[in-house]
Amino acid sequence: MFNRRQFFGAGAVMLAAGAWSKTSAMGLPHAPSMASADMQPPVHPTSGPDYQPVVTLNGWTLPHRMNNGVKEFHLVAEPVEREMANGMTAYLWGYNGQSPGPTIEAVEGDRVRIFVTNKLPEHTTVHWHGMILPSGMDGVGGLTQPHIPVGKTFVYEFDLVKSGTFMYHPHSDEMVQMAMGMMGFFVVHPKDPKFMRVDRDFVFLLNAYDIDPGSYVPRVMEMTDFNMWCWNSRVFPDITPLVVSKNDRVRVRVGNLTMTNHPIHMHGYDFEVTCTDGGWVRPEARWPEVSIDIPVGAMRAYEFDARYEGDWAIHCHKSHHTMNAMGHDIPTFIGADKSKLAAKIRKLQPDYMPMGTKGMADMGEMEMPIPENTVPMMTGWGPHGPIEMGGMFSVVKVREGISADDYSDPGWYKNPPGTQAWEWTGDLPDQTRAKDANTQITPKPTNE
Known part of the structure; x- marks a missing residue:
């Protein structure tokens, strides 16, 4: 073990570059792996300060072991x-069978030791995004440490000096490795169990890929024209809903590791922004929102009291980001009559369907032939028909009486009588029209 002076001095650099056998008499800890994309239940602490564990959408929390207090x-x-x-x-x-990797949870004041084994086809590192730590533990290959060679295990060890929400990702061939999905969350809970306590605490990362329909591997050279907008490498309708018991205090932590900003909008509620990458927002400095813009490489957390039952949409408000496998070279055919053309094409391709003459809503209902290993651009059904969404979209499901650790989908909400929009079948008033519908940009000269 290093003492504090050695740790913050040259010993930190040696430790970051050293093999695992130099730091642990217990041997290499087990590296659990996860194959399922289902959201796993929260992992409650069994020792040390109490905290409300987070739940990672379509993800899980990495277990740890204790070794002489570390x-x-x-x-x-x-x-x-x-x-x-x-x-x-x-x-x-x-990492560990999934992308994003498992969420790491610990407590302010903990000392952590993280073993990183490289089974990629090239070298890598891990950068602990937003954390305060020694330079030699910062994970920038070539600058603060040697790159981790293929087949080797390196060790990162540091004290968690502040609570908050952080991320981890490589700083080694970063363009390729992050584009391929290498990222994860690191949540540090407050030492005081009462500080910023909530009843439900959700985390997810925003990430994006360019995957051609029918293919499997992202195009890592893409910079702008992505077609798979994801939360934790999942797209709607298979993003886990955020299940909440009525009157819970709820926190949602969102990290953005895409190439653009994302305005995350939640229906049915206003909320307070309570945390950024830099730390907790003081109560007098919080502000109310119904949408929060998440900058590139940043994290935002917001909180609300779940007073209103229902199924409330939560999504990115960039409209193309709630679509799947969207092409960017499709012309607009709204108002065009393609019936004669479609009849001719069907002689060669019987399954051909003209698309977009009235908009794109018909794609939510019809089953068009698509390549293998591709999901429809608009998909997902609700209790009243096609939801016509994809990508960065999910549902906050607020229900009465859900038990503390129950995150299972309660099904669709049934609106009480008189609280759902309905069809009007009575008479319609005559439409009022202007006598002169011509728009006048400027007044006519008086001498005309």
């Missing part, structure tokens, strides 16, 4: 297969 974790960087939705699997890079 929490030890083991990450394995490796190629993974990620089910993005039913019927579509992507070949990505990640």
Whole structure:
């Protein structure tokens, strides 16, 4: 073990570059792996300060072991297969069997030791995004440490000096490795169990891929024209709903590791922004929102009291980001009559369907032939028909009487009588029209 002076001095650099056998007399800790894309239940602390554990949408929390007062974790960087939705699997890079990797949870004041084994086809590192730590533990390959060679295990060890929400990702061939899905959350809970306590605490990362329909591997050179907008490498309708018991205090933590900002909008509620990458927002400095813009490389957390039962949409408000496998070269045919053309094409291709003459809503209902390993652009059905969404979209499901650790889907909400929009079948008033419908940009000269 290093003492504090050695740790913050040259010993930190040596430790970051050293083999695991130099730091642990117990041997390498187990590296659990997860194959399922289902959301796993929260992992409550069994020792140390109490805290409300987070729940990772379509993800899980990495277990740890205690070794002489140090929490030890083991990450394995490796190629993974990620089910993005039913019927579509992507070949990505990640950690411990999944992309994103498992969420790491610990407590302010903990000392952590994280073993990182590299099973990728190239070298890597891990950067602990937003955390205060020694330079030699910061994970920038070539600058603060040697790159981790293929087949080797390196160790990161540092004290958690502040609570908050952080991320981890490589700083080694970052363009390729992050584009392939290498990222994860690191949540540090407050030492005081009463500080910022909530009843439900959700976390998810915003990530994006360019995966050609019918293919499996992302195009890592893409910079702007992505077609799979994801939460934790999942797309609607297979993003887990956020299940909440009525009157719970709820926190939602969102990290953005895409190439653009995302305005995350939640229906039915206003909320307070309570945390950023830099730390907790003081009560007098919080502000109310119904949408919160998440900048690139940043995290935002917001909180609300779940007073209103219902199924409330939560989504990115960039409209193309709630679509799947969307092409960018499709012309607009709204108002065009393609019936004669469609009849001719069907002689060669019987399954051909003209698309977009009235808009794109028909895509939510019809089943068009699509390539294998591709999901429809608009998909998902609700209790009243097609939801016509994809990508970055899910539902906050607030119900009465859900038990504390129950995150199972309660089904669709049944609106009480008189609280749902209905069809008007009575008479319609005559439409009022202007006598002169011509728009006048400027007044006519008086001498005309």
